[in-house]
Amino acid sequence: MKAVVIDQFGGPEVLRYRDVPDPSLSPASVLVEVRAAGVNRGDLQVRAGEFAVEEQPLPLIVGWEVAGVVKAVGDLVQDARQGDRVVAIIPSGGYAELATAIAQAVVPIPQSLSFEEAAGIPIVFMTAWFALVKKAALRSGETALVQAAGSGVGMAGVQIAKHVGARVIATAGSDEKLARARELGAGETINYRTTDFAEAVTTITGGRGVDVVLESVGGRTLVRSIELLASGGRLVSVGNSSREPVSIDAALLVERDVSLAGLYLGNELLRSGAIEEFQKVVDLCGRGELKVIVDRVLPLAEAAAAHAILADRANFGKVILRP
Incomplete structure (x- = not known):
């Protein structure tokens, strides 16, 4: 072959x-x-x-x-x-x-x-599904920030967050990608190349912050995303595309009463019930509820x-x- x-x-x-x-x-x-x-x-x-x-x-x-x-x-x-x-x-x-x-x-x-x-x-939708639905337990009525919405995981994350009934804020590096993100369900979008995304999220949420962040960039973006979490907020890191090393002060998590989790899809797929979740997501795509x-x-x-x-x-x- x-x-x-x-x-x-x-x-x-x-x-x-x-x-x-x-x-x-x-x-x-x-x-x-x-x-x-x-x-x-x-x-x-x-x-x-x-x-x-x-x-x-x-x-x-x-x-x-x-x-x-x-x-x-x-x-x-x-x-x-x-x-x-x-x-x-x-x-x-x-x-x-x-x-x-x-x-x-x-x-x-x-x-x-x-x-x-x-x-x-498989990879992008299951990563976003396990991160938002299972790890972060995103609920209807909550606000989710999806970083890098133009990526495969980001594209899936915007839709999954919308599917569960969350308010979706998405970031991307071009207005074209942001327009596509709005078509997929993002209510508010931010061009991180022309706008400070942290200031924009703070303004959009009236200073409250967001309940959940789907984060795949890493580096300084990861730290600033943690700072945007509301009390009780959850951030799930699924990648480090920036390859930028960063240190996180545990006090940032404690003082803000927020949680930080990482997700490696390979481990999630080994857990009981993973194939049923895979089938569920494929069926949602088949019915057009996810695209x-x-x-x-x-x-x-x-x-x-x-x-x-x-x-x-x-x-x-x-x-x-x-x-």
Whole structure:
């Protein structure tokens, strides 16, 4: 099969499109003929050797999410069969014509969704879902601040916060991205390149602050977001795209009576009930209650170009690779 492989860590140029052996099928896994693979900012960190959460042995096929058609199933698999349209979360191997996934990480795709839309669900929507609905327990009537709303997680976060009935404030780096965020449910938007977002949030909330922050930028943005929490507020950090180191004074949390939590999707998916949550989110997308925004679709061979698009923040929503 064809796949995009890295033999060494580095820039986009280390992504090589070439022939590799087909993946092996274990008794509890599903072999998927990949029709679409999602690209995530974490993929860039894996490629660069900067993904510290898990060791990444080389050579490596990058990619955590795929959608396609079941080609074969292991002897122990009962809930999938050859020919099914499915979407899956996998630990690696997504940038390929074939990928294997454990059966518990595979769910059927509603007929209303394309393969490209389905491939855009797993990482960003499940990250935002677990952060807002499970970790922060965002409730109807509360106010949520979604940082970097033009990103995949931000795009999902705006919609999920609106879905649960929250008031949504969104930030992004261009007026075009903010207009898209308003279409998805943001009530107020802030261009962080032209406006001090902290001052704007303070004004919008009448000085009260927000109940929940979905934060993926890190650095000084993380600290200032904590300062915007109302009493009892919750911030969930799901990334550090700025790569900016920062120290947080515990007194900031204590004095303001707020909480700070981190979320790593890989751990959440190991917990009981995760597959049911995955199915729930896919079904919400299938019914149109949540919308997958596909920024663009590129051939698998152009994975390096896809990485450059994410690095330049030139996308709104998901960039998808098509084998």
